[in-house]
């Protein structure tokens with residue numbers, strides 16, 4: 404990534420305005436996530452160079468641009484490769500001195516599984532980063548650098564959380580991907596994966612697909628939106644003749660047994676509305692994760708729980724169920740918080756890790772974006788229109 408600075412730190416590159424792009428990948432069990440930066444190289448002005456040299460530093464080239472976010476199904480990794488190729492992402496990265504291949508940071512199991520494929524198709528050398536390390540780096544970056552990133556969702560109301568940088572740690576990060584990882588975060592690079600469960604997003608999507616025969620995750624979410632779980636779930640009231648089990652604080656409407664009602668009738672699968680099945684399933688998975696998250700937080704005395712991963716998808720009912728579960732089990736002591744770039748923690752973390760040794764010429768700067776409820780910065784129809792890009796600058800030596 405050497406852009407040609409001379410010995411005095413004055414940039415000798417004659418081109419002052421050229422496009423540049425950088426890329427990091429998180430290839431998970433279900434989805435492959437891409438974070439890429441596109442921007443225009445800007446040479447430092449003379450006075451900027453002088454002040455930088457006077458301050459004892461080297462001069463740097465600033466690149467202003469946007470971080471973009473997009474995803475592909477891991478099972479269609481060829482589409483992801485074609486996208487990278489079409490956009491020529493990574494073409495400005497440094498090359499591996501040993502084999503002359505473009506080095507790209509990558510995390511998730513797919514960084515191992517597809518290393519050969521990326522080598523063959525794109526001449527990339529995937530520089531593998533640990534998945535948990537990247538989730539934490541991504542979450543810390545978002546929480547510290549991105550304005551209005553974290554929010555609570557209670558009773559249909561979104562409220563942004565003001566993050567106090569000096570009082571961020573410790574917190575519990577619950578990443579709901581195909582499976583669920585729970586990580587106790589104590590600082591930058593200081594963390595422990597303290598728990599996990601295989602009942603995660605993959606379980607919801609997989610069982611949901613089998614039960615409803617729907618073709619996409621979004622369709623399944625949409626079905627759940629319109630369903631009524633009481634048709635499928637056995638409620639406390641079903642067992643107690645319509646009344647609360649008040650001695651134990653269980654209201655008649657509380658779920659006593661997820662899917663429990665399906666055993667007591669002579670109905671078969673086809674007799675149930677797919678909407679109701681989807682609703683029950685979403686509630687079962689979200690409730691369970693909310694409860695496990697709370698118990699894990701309790702185990703380590705953590706009050707703040709941030710939820711990430713693509714399972715959440717900013718979906719109101721999912722967030723509401725998780726929030727209620729955390730609130731209910733903690734008796735209001737702990738709080739569930741969500742992140743706007745929930746699904747991209749790992750990919751962002753891999754991107755941020757370009758700053759680590761060996762890549763210290765690439766520094767991701769704070770972004771400047773103010774929250775816009777609607778989408779911003781969408782530049783092409785190919786991009787995933789759901790995710791707001793982030794305005795930011797990077798410095799290159």
Ligand SMILES: Nc1ncnc2c1ncn2[C@@H]1O[C@H](COP(=O)(O)OP(=O)(O)OP(=O)(O)O)[C@@H](O)[C@H]1O
Nearest residue numbers: 431432433434580581582604605608620712713714
């Ligand atoms: N368009 C989509 N297609 C498939 N799954 C989706 C989609 N949108 C959201 N999901 C949900 O997101 C989950 C995958 O989340 P995520 O990408 O964070 O995990 P992953 O990295 O693939 O999994 P893991 O970290 O366990 O390897 C799916 O299991 C599903 O529940």
Ligand SMILES: CC(C)(CO)[C@@H](O)C(=O)NCCC(=O)O
Nearest residue numbers: 580581582583584598599600601
């Ligand atoms: C295996 C990983 C870490 C892969 O991302 C994830 O799917 C996960 O955390 N699964 C849950 C595994 C467990 O703790 O039981």
